[in-house]
Amino acid sequence: MERRNFLKLALAGAGAASVAAATGCGLTGGASAANDKTIKIIVTESAPYQEPTKIAVELLKAKGWTLEPTYVTDIVQPNLAVSNGEFDANYFQHGAYLQQFNVDQKLEVQPLFYVYGSPGGIWSDRYSSLQELPDGARIALPVDPSNNGRALLLLRDAGLLELKDGVGVIHTSQETITANPKNFSFVEVDQQSLSKTLPDVDAGFLFVRLAAEIGHTPEDALAFEKEADQIPFRCVVAATAEFAESEKAAALKEAYQSPEVKEWFAGYMDGVLPTPWDADPLEELDSWWQA
Numbered sequence: 441m442e443r444r445n446f447l448k449l450a451l452a453g454a455g456a457a458s459v460a461a462a463t464g465c466g467l468t469g470g471a472s473a474a475n476d477k478t479i480k481i482i483v484t485e486s487a488p489y490q491e492p493t494k495i496a497v498e499l500l501k502a503k504g505w506t507l508e509p510t511y512v513t514d515i516v517q518p519n520l521a522v523s524n525g526e527f528d529a530n531y532f533q534h535g536a537y538l539q540q541f542n543v544d545q546k547l548e549v550q551p552l553f554y555v556y557g558s559p560g561g562i563w564s565d566r567y568s569s570l571q572e573l574p575d576g577a578r579i580a581l582p583v584d585p586s587n588n589g590r591a592l593l594l595l596r597d598a599g600l601l602e603l604k605d606g607v608g609v610i611h612t613s614q615e616t617i618t619a620n621p622k623n624f625s626f627v628e629v630d631q632q633s634l635s636k637t638l639p640d641v642d643a644g645f646l647f648v649r650l651a652a653e654i655g656h657t658p659e660d661a662l663a664f665e666k667e668a669d670q671i672p673f674r675c676v677v678a679a680t681a682e683f684a685e686s687e688k689a690a691a692l693k694e695a696y697q698s699p700e701v702k703e704w705f706a707g708y709m710d711g712v713l714p715t716p717w718d719a720d721p722l723e724e725l726d727s728w729w730q731a
Contacts, residue, residue: 471528472688478506479688481677482518484532485511488556488649488675488713491704493531496695505691515584516541522679523547529679529692534558535721536610536672537586551676551721552684553693556705557714559670560590561661563651564643570598570662573642576623580637580644583628586610590673591645592617594663595624610672652709671724674716 472478479500483489493509500507510527512518518530519541533541535551542549567573581591589612595601602619603612614626627644629637635650648658658664665673677696683689695701697717705715 471522471525471683477504478508479529479692480508480510480527481692482521482527482530482532483509483511484515484518485513486649487708488705489531491708492555492696492701495698495700495704496692499695499698499700500691503691505688507692507695519545519547519549519678522549528683528688529677531555531675531677531696533678534586534673534675535724537584538676538678539672540586540610548681549678550681550684551678552689553697554674554676554716554719554721555696555701557670557674557716558647558649559658559665559667559673559714560587560645560647561651561658561664562591562594562643563638563646563656563661565639566642567662570595570600570643573600573622573624576625577642578625578627580627580629580634580641582631582634582645584631585613587631587645587673588613588628589616590665593669594645594665598663600624609669648712649709652712657712670714671719674719674721676721 470480472480481493483493490511493507497507497509512532515532515537518527518532519538521527522530523545529552530549538549538551541547562570562579564573573579579591579595581588589609592601592603592612592614593609596603600622601617601624604616604618607616627637627641631647632650634644634646635654638644638646638654643662646656651657651661677692679689702715702717705711705713
């Protein structure tokens with residue numbers, strides 16, 4: 441599928457693009473002109489985003505490009521800022537979030553390439569298996585819709601919950617629970633606060649990076665997502681369809697998928713974050729849209 445047709449098909453029935461939805465973003469600057477050598481990118485403030493971006497800045501500089509990153513903690517503005525032309529690209533989100541945001545905001549931001557994978561699982565500081573969780577256990581979930589259902593599916597697969605049939609993970613929530621025999625209660629928190637919440641609950645869903653930051657590994661998780669289930673949660677650099685066809689997009693991909701960035705990920709948290717660079721997000725749309 442050609443990149444320019446990505447969301448024309450994927451968002452069929454979701455409405456036309458709405459630049460008006462992106463107004464009022466309030467970020468400085470504007471996307472660079474197609475014929476200059478400056479690329480403006482908006483990036484989230486955490487190591488797997490900032491450090492590869494710093495490497496990309498230097499690699500691009502050596503080839504005559506200027507990469508200008510703006511770092512934010514907000515997870516709403518980056519797609520709006522790209523859609524309305526304030527920035528050329530963003531790097532802060534996984535595929536499932538991008539999919540849902542496009543639908544909700546009627547945008548047409550599309551993935552350019554993967555940088556790293558963000559699998560997740562359920563961990564506990566109190567119990568060593570899901571079966572040990574007591575009746576009425578409190579379980580922490582990320583509050584945002586694209587991640588909210590991930591733990592619920594893991595609990596379903598372990599036989600501890602029943603969920604409504606035919607609902608994908610990004611539409612799964614407490615409202616889709618049809619049976620909860622152990623009367624689990626769920627505490628919804630901001631995704632970046634999940635690791636801080638873990639000591640106060642019986643178990644909680646964490647991205648593998650957040651788990652690693654507090655000393656946990658995939659091996660000590662009570663449940664961990666299978667590889668096929670991780671595809672919608674691979675983190676992407678995203679932009680408009682017009683930018684995707686540009687020389688700047690190709691230069692960005694070369695820099696972010698460089699040996700230097702690969703080496704950084706291999707050394708970060710003992711290499712816990714996968715780098716699925718042999719995959720093209722546009723060839724995995726079925727996995728995104730079935731999520």
